[in-house]
Amino acid sequence: MNSARILLELQATDKELATLRLKYHKVSSNLKSEGGLPSLREHAEKARIGELEARLESAKLESESALLRERLAALEERLYSGAITNVRELTAIETEHASAKRELSQIEEAIDPSQLAAEEAREAREVRQAELEDAERSWSKSELQLRREQRRLGLQCMAMDKERQAAASSIPAEDLSLYNSLLVRKGGIAVVRVERGVCQGCRVKLPLRELSRIRTARGLVSCSSCSRILLGE
Numbered sequence: 001m002n003s004a005r006i007l008l009e010l011q012a013t014d015k016e017l018a019t020l021r022l023k024y025h026k027v028s029s030n031l032k033s034e035g036g037l038p039s040l041r042e043h044a045e046k047a048r049i050g051e052l053e054a055r056l057e058s059a060k061l062e063s064e065s066a067l068l069r070e071r072l073a074a075l076e077e078r079l080y081s082g083a084i085t086n087v088r089e090l091t092a093i094e095t096e097h098a099s100a101k102r103e104l105s106q107i108e109e110a111i112d113p114s115q116l117a118a119e120e121a122r123e124a125r126e127v128r129q130a131e132l133e134d135a136e137r138s139w140s141k142s143e144l145q146l147r148r149e150q151r152r153l154g155l156q157c158m159a160m161d162k163e164r165q166a167a168a169s170s171i172p173a174e175d176l177s178l179y180n181s182l183l184v185r186k187g188g189i190a191v192v193r194v195e196r197g198v199c200q201g202c203r204v205k206l207p208l209r210e211l212s213r214i215r216t217a218r219g220l221v222s223c224s225s226c227s228r229i230l231l232g233e
């Protein structure tokens with residue numbers, strides 16, 4: 001078999017190998033992305049912190065309102081005990097009482113919305129949590145399949161690569177390096193057949209001189225138009 005014919009077979013193997021490698025990389029990158037789990041984990045964590053903050057805010061308002069109530073009760077006791085007779089002192093306590101009352105009503109107004117917000121945050125956290133658990137369950141199944149697929153493709157690639165190396169070993173080094181560089185430059189097609197005197201790579205009709213050179217030359221003949229290696233009829 002001449003080099004051009006072996007190279008044509010090598011080209012078919014290389015094409016298959018490239019497809020296999022692409023599949024392998026696709027499976028590998030799917031495995032790496034973990035079915036989108038990292039971003040779902042991030043969302044669930046944000047929702048967890050959001051709920052915690054909302055509950056803290058609500059609890060803070062509750063405790064502030066309890067403290068204010070105690071303060072108001074103490075002020076009221078002093079105001080109505082009849083023990084204070086000094087007008088200035090009485091006025092000062094009344095002012096303090098009024099301001100504490102205003103503050104309390106502001107806080108009390110904020111309590112309901114804060115409880116609502118905490119409830120909403122809890123619901124949001126539950127939704128995110130369930131989403132994450134669903135995704136984790138389905139990922140554990142597909143991960144297993146993907147690992148098997150990755151292994152199968154990896155073994156196939158290795159076997160085919162070995163086959164390729166064996167086929168390539170019978171080709172002179174310079175022919176092989178010409179083939180390899182054409183493969184890169186010519187979109188994966190380095191060797192083409194000649195059919196009815198036409199190069200099947202570029203569809204140009206070859207001059208008779210070139211056609212006879214394909215038949216008689218000992219080495220490889222390249223198309224004068226597209227530079228691909230020609231395999232005669």
Ligand SMILES: [Zn+2]
Pocket residue numbers: 199200201202203204223224225226227228
């Ligand atoms: Zn050509």
